[in-house]
Amino acid sequence: KLFHFGACRVSLSMTEIRAGFTAIKANIQSRDPVRTLSILSHPHSLHKVKSPDRCCVTHHLFTFYVDKVFKHCKTEDSFVNRKISSIANSFLSARRKLGQCREQNNCVCGEESTEKFKQILANYEGLNVTSAAMKSLGELDILLDWMEKSR
Amino acid sequence: GDVLLPAPQSISILSTNMKHFLTWSPVIVQGATVRYSVELQGEYERDHANGSWIPSSECAPTTATACNVTDDIAASVAYRLRVRAELGAARSPWATTEGFFNRVTTSLTPPVLRVLADGHHLLVELADMGPAFQFQLLYWRKGQENRVQQKVVREVSSVLHLDTMEAGAEYCVKAQAHVEAINRSSSFSPTQCVRAQGGTSLWL
Numbered sequence: 001k002l003f004h005f006g007a008c009r010v011s012l013s014m015t016e017i018r019a020g021f022t023a024i025k026a027n028i029q030s031r032d033p034v035r036t037l038s039i040l041s042h043p044h045s046l047h048k049v050k051s052p053d054r055c056c057v058t059h060h061l062f063t064f065y066v067d068k069v070f071k072h073c074k075t076e077d078s079f080v081n082r083k084i085s086s087i088a089n090s091f092l093s094a095r096r097k098l099g100q101c102r103e104q105n106n107c108v109c110g111e112e113s114t115e116k117f118k119q120i121l122a123n124y125e126g127l128n129v130t131s132a133a134m135k136s137l138g139e140l141d142i143l144l145d146w147m148e149k150s151r
Numbered sequence: 152g153d154v155l156l157p158a159p160q161s162i163s164i165l166s167t168n169m170k171h172f173l174t175w176s177p178v179i180v181q182g183a184t185v186r187y188s189v190e191l192q193g194e195y196e197r198d199h200a201n202g203s204w205i206p207s208s209e210c211a212p213t214t215a216t217a218c219n220v221t222d223d224i225a226a227s228v229a230y231r232l233r234v235r236a237e238l239g240a241a242r243s244p245w246a247t248t249e250g251f252f253n254r255v256t257t258s259l260t261p262p263v264l265r266v267l268a269d270g271h272h273l274l275v276e277l278a279d280m281g282p283a284f285q286f287q288l289l290y291w292r293k294g295q296e297n298r299v300q301q302k303v304v305r306e307v308s309s310v311l312h313l314d315t316m317e318a319g320a321e322y323c324v325k326a327q328a329h330v331e332a333i334n335r336s337s338s339f340s341p342t343q344c345v346r347a348q349g350g351t352s353l354w355l
Binding site: 016089090 | 191193194195196198199200205206208211223225226227228230331332334
């Protein structure tokens, strides 16, 4: 499917990521005790990110998940671990395309979006790492829904 | 004491139409049933998760000498795979694939197509190739090759109605498979032509 992130037009196969997440969503979200807090949506929703900044923010978020989230989500359930592996590898593949597009189009993050991403990192650092990682993974559909709006 | 098991030999990956299999030669131990375990390592595990390995969903363990890793390879990145033999508590060394495998290299065969004329109706039957596949059908009236029509089929149903034909005219169809996840298509199937019922009647 073709996604429009600001100046970037990227063909991404999100179907498998969505299917992989749907298969483990209930399991992952059951491991998130703090339901009142959000990593991605506090204090403002991703939907407030301006269109020109979407390419940069999406690339930052993919890097956030690859570098900080997936590695702290190992569980005792091999089915869940396999799905997380598939999602993580799909994120790598998608991030590579986004990175190329970002370079070609010189997508930069505006001030507001830089602030938004800093807030996400602050939300993440505010919890112990496993809780933060599980909560972030449990919020993957928030990211996917926001990206789907970019089609 | 425990048996010393050799690592499986001749391991290779066979991938056709987005179905991926790891195969190896059997490890023979007289009078015993040897089992095998398969693990995978994607680019993420290699570069971001300390080179960890993920047990396969189908073969942990198995007595077969082939493992369907299709569900485990759900991303278009470079994977490595490994297999070892197991007998009781004994474990062989791992045998790891030489290079990497990326599903974008899967070989795609043309779709299996059957074209039917039902009176004036041009019908097509397509063999299902799996959830990753969609199909592009090209069809035209014989002699009017410059007016080819196209239809994209995302889900295979039993019979597909393509067109209503003119009496007695001959229509031709060919199809190719497309996998969106890897953005590749197969070659076209051979062209098949059928003739519509009816035609010129002689006025005496």
